Amino acid sequence: MSKNFLEIMRSPSTSLNSKELKxxxxxxxxxxLIGSAITAFLISFRYPGAFLPFFLGVSLAAFFPFSLIFTWDFLKKHFNMDSRFEAEIILWSIISLGLSIELSILGYFSNNFIQGLGFGFVLFYPFMVMFFRKDKCFNEKSEIISNEKVFGYSIRHYWVLGSICGLCTIGYGFFCLSSFFFNGVPPIVISFLLIFFSLIVVYLVLCPDLMNKILPFEIRRKNGFYKYSALCIGFSFILLIILTILIGMFFW
Structure with a gap:
């Protein structure tokens, strides 16, 4: 016997068939959408003009994860969704894409589209790198060292690490690009060079398998990951400070 809408809403997702789940x-x-509209309406009392960007941003961010249920068969056909690592990369990539679009929309309506786009890209870029490196690095094999179960190259942990390093490097490049359009400095070529250089830095951060051959500790173990994270984040902050001082000296 088919369930009515109320029964479907009250049932756990695992107990529903494909049609009921959709x-x-x-x-x-x-x-x-209703909750987003009500929240946006209340926010607009404090920030006039915020209704549309907030509503569109939250709605789009919600659309991407909910769309997974309708594209799951397609994803299983084209990707190895039985692999925990690959499935996690695909699913979180789609969710981060929604967040990226939300930040871009909020940036556009707050007259700072470039910075909004930049911060959105920072969230999405680590998953792009991990997807293309899933066969060599981000997979179940990273969790095994001589038959011993270890921390491995965790998707979520490296996304956080890549995003933090990206905010310090790629984010600063987009900040300079935004400054060029508003203030005329630094030159646009400098901004694009910063972004390009930053993409390489974050890419290298997300190559722990290569860094593991250079560093004196095992990155696949939890303690090694924490040391590696401290090293990468420290380097990114130092790089940010140096770039800020140099660009300030020559262009501001």
Missing amino acids: IQTIMIFILC
């Missing part, structure tokens, strides 16, 4: 997903998405 119905539940659509209903939850509609509730998210």
Whole structure:
């Protein structure tokens, strides 16, 4: 016997068939839209003009994860979704893409589209790198050292690490690009060179398998990951300080 809407909404997702799960997903998405509209309306009292960007941003950010239920068969056909690492990369990439679009929209309506786009890209870029390096680095093999189960190259942990380093490097490059359009400095060529150089830095951060051959500790172990994170974040902050001083001396 088929369930009504109320029964579907109250049932755990695991107890629903494919059709019922899609119905539940659509209903939850509609509730998210209603909640987003009410929240945006309340926020607009404090920040006039914020209704549309907030509503669009949250709605789009919610759309991407909810769309997974309708594209799951397609994803299973084209990707190895039985692999925990690959499935996690694909799913979080889609979610981060939604967040990136939300930040870009909020940036556009706050008259700072370039910085919004930059911060959104910072969240999405680590997953791009990890996706293309999933066969060589980010997979189940990284969790095994001589038959011993170890920390490995965790997708979520390296996304956080890549995003932090990206904010210090790629984010600063987009900040300089935004400054060029508003203030005329630094030159646009400098901004693009900073972004390009920063992409390389973050890419290298997300190559722990290569760094593991150079550094004197094992990055695949939890303590090694913490040391590696401290090293990468420290280097990114130092690089940010140096770039800020140099650009300030020559262009501001």
